[in-house]
Amino acid sequence: MVLTGRAGILAAAGVVFVALVMPSWSGVGLVVAVVLVVCVVDVLLAGSPRRLQFSRDGDTAVRLGEQAVVQLLVTNPSRRVRGWLRDAWPPSAGVLDPPHKLDLPSGERRRLVTHLVPTRRGDRQAARVTVRAFGPLGFAGRQGSHEVPWTVRALPPFNSRKHLPSRLARLRELDGRTALLVRGQGTEFDSLRDYVPGDDVRSIDWRATARRGNVVLRTWRPERDRQVAIVIDSGRLSAGRVGDAPRLDHAMDAALLLAALATRAGDRVSLLACDSTVRADVRRPAPQDVLPSFVNALANVEAELVQTDFRIVVSQVLERLGQRSLVVLLTGLDPAVIEESLLPVIGPLLRRHVVLLASVADPRLTELESSRADLLEVYSAASAARTRLDRDRLTATLTRAGVTVIDEPPDQIAPALADTYLALKKAGRL
Amino acid sequence: MSTSVGRSVGESWRVLRTPLLVTGLIVLAAIVVLIATSARTSGPFSPDSTESDGARALAALLKNHNVDVHSTETLDDAVQPGEGKVLIVGPAGSLDRPDWERIANAGWSHLVLIRPGSRALEVLAPGVQQTGNTLASRSREPGCDLPAAVKAGTATVSGPTYSAPSAAAACYGDGINNTVIRVEVGDRIVDVIGTPTSFTNEQLADDGNAALALNLIGTHQDLTWYLPQFESTDTGTGDDSGAPLIPPDVRYIAWALAFAVLVVAIWRGRRLGPVVAEQLPVIVHASETTEGRARLYRRSRARDRAAAALRESALAQLHKAHGIPRRADPSAVVATVAARTGWDPAMLYEMLYGLPPLTDDALMSLSDELDILTQEVRHP
Numbered sequence: 163m164v165l166t167g168r169a170g171i172l173a174a175a176g177v178v179f180v181a182l183v184m185p186s187w188s189g190v191g192l193v194v195a196v197v198l199v200v201c202v203v204d205v206l207l208a209g210s211p212r213r214l215q216f217s218r219d220g221d222t223a224v225r226l227g228e229q230a231v232v233q234l235l236v237t238n239p240s241r242r243v244r245g246w247l248r249d250a251w252p253p254s255a256g257v258l259d260p261p262h263k264l265d266l267p268s269g270e271r272r273r274l275v276t277h278l279v280p281t282r283r284g285d286r287q288a289a290r291v292t293v294r295a296f297g298p299l300g301f302a303g304r305q306g307s308h309e310v311p312w313t314v315r316a317l318p319p320f321n322s323r324k325h326l327p328s329r330l331a332r333l334r335e336l337d338g339r340t341a342l343l344v345r346g347q348g349t350e351f352d353s354l355r356d357y358v359p360g361d362d363v364r365s366i367d368w369r370a371t372a373r374r375g376n377v378v379l380r381t382w383r384p385e386r387d388r389q390v391a392i393v394i395d396s397g398r399l400s401a402g403r404v405g406d407a408p409r410l411d412h413a414m415d416a417a418l419l420l421a422a423l424a425t426r427a428g429d430r431v432s433l434l435a436c437d438s439t440v441r442a443d444v445r446r447p448a449p450q451d452v453l454p455s456f457v458n459a460l461a462n463v464e465a466e467l468v469q470t471d472f473r474i475v476v477s478q479v480l481e482r483l484g485q486r487s488l489v490v491l492l493t494g495l496d497p498a499v500i501e502e503s504l505l506p507v508i509g510p511l512l513r514r515h516v517v518l519l520a521s522v523a524d525p526r527l528t529e530l531e532s533s534r535a536d537l538l539e540v541y542s543a544a545s546a547a548r549t550r551l552d553r554d555r556l557t558a559t560l561t562r563a564g565v566t567v568i569d570e571p572p573d574q575i576a577p578a579l580a581d582t583y584l585a586l587k588k589a590g591r592l
Numbered sequence: 593m594s595t596s597v598g599r600s601v602g603e604s605w606r607v608l609r610t611p612l613l614v615t616g617l618i619v620l621a622a623i624v625v626l627i628a629t630s631a632r633t634s635g636p637f638s639p640d641s642t643e644s645d646g647a648r649a650l651a652a653l654l655k656n657h658n659v660d661v662h663s664t665e666t667l668d669d670a671v672q673p674g675e676g677k678v679l680i681v682g683p684a685g686s687l688d689r690p691d692w693e694r695i696a697n698a699g700w701s702h703l704v705l706i707r708p709g710s711r712a713l714e715v716l717a718p719g720v721q722q723t724g725n726t727l728a729s730r731s732r733e734p735g736c737d738l739p740a741a742v743k744a745g746t747a748t749v750s751g752p753t754y755s756a757p758s759a760a761a762a763c764y765g766d767g768i769n770n771t772v773i774r775v776e777v778g779d780r781i782v783d784v785i786g787t788p789t790s791f792t793n794e795q796l797a798d799d800g801n802a803a804l805a806l807n808l809i810g811t812h813q814d815l816t817w818y819l820p821q822f823e824s825t826d827t828g829t830g831d832d833s834g835a836p837l838i839p840p841d842v843r844y845i846a847w848a849l850a851f852a853v854l855v856v857a858i859w860r861g862r863r864l865g866p867v868v869a870e871q872l873p874v875i876v877h878a879s880e881t882t883e884g885r886a887r888l889y890r891r892s893r894a895r896d897r898a899a900a901a902l903r904e905s906a907l908a909q910l911h912k913a914h915g916i917p918r919r920a921d922p923s924a925v926v927a928t929v930a931a932r933t934g935w936d937p938a939m940l941y942e943m944l945y946g947l948p949p950l951t952d953d954a955l956m957s958l959s960d961e962l963d964i965l966t967q968e969v970r971h972p
Binding site for chain 1: 595596597840841844845847848849851852854855856858859862864865866868869870873874875876877878879880881882883885886887889890897898899901902904905908952955956959960963
């Protein structure tokens with residue numbers, strides 16, 4: 163049961179009545195009785211929120227930062243329902259609409275639209291739908307709730323997709339579709355065609371020329387159908403915030419750009435998100451499914467405050483990769499963790515594959531190092547310098563061990579990773 | 593499709609039944625206990641109270657001396673015909689002048705007024721007046737020729753004092769301010785006692801207090817012990833007590849107002865559905881460990897470590913900028929940097945390889961110098 167402001171006004175008027183007209187117990191009793199009778203009659207005449215029927219429809223997934231639209235279909239099989247309807251979602255689902263005003267005559271249905279702009283990645287589940295139906299007098303009413311399940315998945319935003327066109331152009335250059343037909347490392351035989359004046363004479367296939375009678379040229383293309391394994395560390399190294407998002411989110415962004423680029427380059431991409439257990443695992447999807455399956459798998463991955471077990475990472479990667487492949491490890495450059503838990507176990511991986519370690523650098527460290535106004539800032543600068551030196555030392559150690567290291571700030575990490583991939587491809591190291 | 597949540601009236605009743613029953617029983621038990629115990633501890637100078645300021649000891653003593661003690665808290669018992677009986681009127685209460693007149697007219701043979709106010713004195717003991725002074729607790733001689741007091745001897749008295757007319761017996765005071773006064777009005781004896789604490793459980797055994805109490809009070813076989821409560825038969829009818837401070841209508845308005853407040857509270861208090869809870873991510877800044885280490889450096893005044901880190905960082909930048917080999921000799925590094933920047937070699941050596949700074953100021957100036965040196969490298 164709910165009351166409205168009118169009931170409050172009626173009770174307040176009752177105070178005036180008692181004060182001026184009937185200052186006695188019977189006056190007080192009269193006021194209480196009138197208010198109670200009016201409210202009870204109103205409640206009895208109000209429509210029933212419990213009998214309403216609901217169903218939902220609309221978006222099930224939305225890129226973080228964009229707007230999802232979820233519709234709620236309300237059917238009223240019984241008496242007219244007049245009042246308010248609140249479609250409740252968790253705060254991070256970002257509901258834009260205030261409670262809906264509802265006036266639903268008997269036997270009719272209405273479509274109510276809720277707009278959501280999720281503020282965090284992951285699944286957002288609808289809480290309950292609450293209806294408050296007032297009686298015809300507007301003094302009191304009934305309230306009831308319904309569970310109408312619906313889930314909107316907020317996918318990783320993939321902000322780095324703006325870098326994709328320029329990298330694809332570089333890839334096409336590499337691919338030979340725009341420029342040279344030069345044989346070299348990182349290329350494989352593509353096809354034979356007739357010689358055209360101006361072609362590089364070194365590419366003439368003399369054996370085919372002898373068979374055909376006219377001069378035939380070999381063409382080359384970059385290696386294709388290589389495997390790329392992207393491993394995202396979802397442990398505590400990825401939990402730290404750089405800028406306004408955890409390292410994990412920047413890492414996902416970089417991983418998606420690399421996946422898009424590698425797919426276009428004809429390589430097979432697989433994904434693994436791992437801390438103490440495997441959190442997301444996508445194995446070699448079809449080229450058109452790469453991005454959808456990746457964003458879906460990553461949508462619910464959150465950084466856990468546990469130490470990543472790199473033995474799992476290594477064994478999982480070795481298990482799924484047969485031929486020589488590129489392994490991209492997105493983690494943090496923490497000397498203690500990497501030296502103690504990654505370096506001892508990375509040997510088998512390095513022997514069979516090309517390993518690339520990408521880490522999001524923190525611009526705040528540069529800031530700390532450069533401001534030296536007072537004593538605390540000098541100590542902060544010294545501390546930041548020590549951190550950077552440790553990272554540099556770790557980078558050198560990893561490079562000596564044969565790992566390619568990328569350590570870039572959040573806005574640079576995705577393009578830097580894409581560029582490194584292109585460079586490796588060009589150099590034929592895949 | 594949807595499922596309705598929430599409970600119907602029957603379900604609500606089934607769920608709430610047991611808690612309501614338990615709460616009701618607890619409240620009921622509390623009320624019963626309160627009622628059962630209230631008589632025993634009903635305030636100071638009650639014949640049933642065993643507290644230190646009660647008078648159960650005195651009541652028991654009187655009973656041992658064959659005095660029937662009737663305890664009462666209602667005025668009606670105090671205005672019954674009282675020939676040949678004693679009435680003790682306790683210290684609390686809010687009796688009005690007409691109430692005292694009714695007590696006076698009841699015809700008690702002996703009245704004992706414990707710490708009476710001016711209205712009671714005017715009606716029952718004309719001539720006795722409050723002095724406004726208070727005596728400190730001390731053992732005193734009777735100082736009068738009242739037989740009851742003389743027989744009792746010294747008594748420990750304290751409390752408000754009264755002045756007596758010349759015909760009265762005024763005892764236990766300093767001559768002007770007295771704590772025990774006996775006047776005779778017609779054939780009625782009226783005792784005015786300003787020192788109720790002397791007869792409480794705590795002090796009854798001291799001095800001659802018990803004897804004094806028995807001598808004063810135990811004059812008749814039948815004793816009524818009246819503790820006035822906040823009641824009066826006089827409300828609204830007395831002409832000399834003036835108009836009541838709160839008009840009687842206000843109480844009805846207050847009740848109506850309370851009801852209105854309840855209605856408004858229900859109106860504003862009901863939410864449109866429950867608050868939706870969700871798990872929030874932990875927020876850890878990646879630079880937190882670095883900043884924490886800076887504070888540790890500062891707290892332990894680790895100037896040597898800070899200076900070493902700054903120097904190493906500056907050297908790394910210089911190595912990179914000037915193409916100096918990694919394992920170069922310090923003197924070679926200083927010579928190269930001096931040649932490129934034009935700084936004094938001795939000063940450079942002191943800056944890059946010198947002893948750790950001994951004061952915070954030295955650390956600050958070292959940091960500034962290294963900053964300037966590396967800035968030239970960064971922005972040539």
